[in-house]
Amino acid sequence: MRSWGEIFATAVMALGLMVMASCGPEHVPIEARSGSGHKKAGRPHPVKAAPPPAGLPSFPWPPPNASASEGIPNELLAGSSQLQSLGDVNTRLVSALEKNGYSERNYYAVPNGFALVTRLEQIEPDGRPKADPDRWSPNSPEFRSLGAYLRALFTANPGYYRVIVFIVTDVPFAESNQKVSEEEAIHWLQAGLNQLPQEISGRAYTKDVASTALIYEFQKEQGKDAQLDEPSRLGAHEHLTHSGIWSALGGEP
Amino acid sequence: MKLSLTLCQRRLALVWIIGAGVLFLFVLIQSSLGHYDNSADAWNWLLPAVLPTASLIVTALFKTLQPEEKMADRFLFRLCFSLSAVYLLTLLAVLLLQPLQQSSGPAEALKHSQICLGPFQGIVVSSVGAFFGQTEKAEPLAQGAAG
Numbered sequence: 255m256r257s258w259g260e261i262f263a264t265a266v267m268a269l270g271l272m273v274m275a276s277c278g279p280e281h282v283p284i285e286a287r288s289g290s291g292h293k294k295a296g297r298p299h300p301v302k303a304a305p306p307p308a309g310l311p312s313f314p315w316p317p318p319n320a321s322a323s324e325g326i327p328n329e330l331l332a333g334s335s336q337l338q339s340l341g342d343v344n345t346r347l348v349s350a351l352e353k354n355g356y357s358e359r360n361y362y363a364v365p366n367g368f369a370l371v372t373r374l375e376q377i378e379p380d381g382r383p384k385a386d387p388d389r390w391s392p393n394s395p396e397f398r399s400l401g402a403y404l405r406a407l408f409t410a411n412p413g414y415y416r417v418i419v420f421i422v423t424d425v426p427f428a429e430s431n432q433k434v435s436e437e438e439a440i441h442w443l444q445a446g447l448n449q450l451p452q453e454i455s456g457r458a459y460t461k462d463v464a465s466t467a468l469i470y471e472f473q474k475e476q477g478k479d480a481q482l483d484e485p486s487r488l489g490a491h492e493h494l495t496h497s498g499i500w501s502a503l504g505g506e507p
Numbered sequence: 508m509k510l511s512l513t514l515c516q517r518r519l520a521l522v523w524i525i526g527a528g529v530l531f532l533f534v535l536i537q538s539s540l541g542h543y544d545n546s547a548d549a550w551n552w553l554l555p556a557v558l559p560t561a562s563l564i565v566t567a568l569f570k571t572l573q574p575e576e577k578m579a580d581r582f583l584f585r586l587c588f589s590l591s592a593v594y595l596l597t598l599l600a601v602l603l604l605q606p607l608q609q610s611s612g613p614a615e616a617l618k619h620s621q622i623c624l625g626p627f628q629g630i631v632v633s634s635v636g637a638f639f640g641q642t643e644k645a646e647p648l649a650q651g652a653a654g
Contacts, residue, residue: 397606406606409540475544476605476612 307453311445313362313369317421318432320468321486322493326420326503331465333504340367341455343422343465350502355383356418360446361454367423367463368454371442377414377471381488381496392440406476415472415480416493417442424462436472436480469493509578519588519635520568526595527557533602537613548614556598556624560591560632579638587638594631597624 331337331346347370351359362369374392376384383389392415397403405411417439421427469490474480486493494500534553538546601620608616 403606407603408537408542410542411606476608478612 307363307451310361310363310368310447310451310454313364313371313419313421313442313446314430314432314434315364316427316430317364317369317419317468318434318438318470319429319482319484320419321471321483322469322488322490323429324467324469324490324494326465326467328461328463328465330503330505337459339455339459340422340457340463341450342459343463344368344370344450344455346503347420347422347465350499353502354498355386355389356499358443360443360448361450362442362446363454364421364423364427365425366457367421367425368450369446370420370422370450371446372418373443374415374417374436374440374472377416377496379414379487381416381493383497392436410475412476413474413480414483415439415474416497417470418493418497418499419468419470421466421468422463424460424464426464429468433482433484434470435482436474439470439472467494467499508581510581510584512577512579515579515584515588515638516564516568519584519591519638520564522588522591522595523557523561523564526591526598527561530557530595530598530602533599537602543614544612545614549617552617552621553598556628557595560628560635563632563635583634583638587634590631590634594627597627 328337331343333346335342337343337346348359351357351370351372356372356375358373360371362371373390375389376391377389378384397406415436419442467490469486471483471486471488471493472480473483488496491500494505530553534546534549537543538549543549601617601624605613605616611619
């Protein structure tokens with residue numbers, strides 16, 4: 255026969271085990287609850303996302319549905335040099351953009367990285383930028399030749415517009431179903447910062463960092479609002495090639 | 508001053524057939540190349556603007572194939588001819604100016620033009636009708652001036 259002390263000790267141990275068992279499932283690693291909060295299908299290991307620096311607006315996350323997208327290989331971005339930080343990636347992208355006339359750009363925060371947004375530009379049907387000043391005008395181009403006038407007179411002759419967004423992050427993402435309007439795309443250039451903050455540019459570059467070009471292409475017919483081309487008439491690679499960015503990064507067309 | 512009615516009618520018919528033909532061809536090419544979202548909008552604009560007057564002229568042309576020679580007032584003929592030419596040129600201008608109207612689509616531009624073209628067409632149809640009504644028997648002295 256057991257003593258009252260043994261019975262009490264057994265009861266306390268049993269109670270302790272029950273409490274531990276009931277608390278167990280809620281002890282999820284902190285990494286799994288942090289991050290961007292969006293769904294990432296097939297993500298094997300959760301990535302802890304650092305909060306964005308103060309003052310840097312956040313890009314819509316996950317990014318709105320783009321007309322086309324392409325990952326830029328890390329080897330292409332690195333070129334002959336070694337990428338040490340996200341700032342190095344930014345320098346390479348900015349250099350390629352400036353070589354092709356994209357002097358206006360803005361930065362946004364994305365989980366564990368940044369988004370680089372170019373200004374809305376008007377493009378030819380094959381993806382080449384229109385000549386200045388039509389390139390940066392959101393309005394339809396003036397007729398600078400008889401051929402252009404005749405095209406507008408007899409054909410539908412829609413205008414094509416493009417915004418390129420480079421997402422540099424080690425957080426995998428899928429585009430959302432949100433459909434961006436031309437006004438929102440124009441607003442992207444007004445709301446972001448003109449420089450990449452040191453807090454982000456100083457972050458170490460790892461092999462997990464991926465740079466993705468999202469192409470938002472709009473088509474505008476006479477007398478109508480511009481509509482997002484979804485999917486784009488051209489592939490993302492054609493957009494990057496015909497804009498000159500791909501070759502400026504050292505890629506072959 | 509009087510002119511040969513047959514001659515006047517043939518000149519008017521020529522203006523309308525050429526004018527309507529050019530406009531028809533224009534809209535046909537635009538429709539074929541997808542200029543309009545709905546090409547019926549363009550035809551709904553062109554046909555009522557041209558066909559009533561063109562039909563009237565062609566009918567009158569066949570009626571005056573009879574051997575009896577009639578005379579027409581020169582002023583009325585000139586007025587009718589000028590109004591017809593300006594009207595047809597206005598229709599052509601509406602089509603040619605479409606690309607410059609960025610605020611509205613091609614079909615909407617045609618619809619807007621009907622506001623001012625309607626009264627203009629009324630005047631043209633009236634003048635054509637009046638011209639064909641102002642006919643009288645040939646006068647021997649005036650026949651030499653015709654042509």
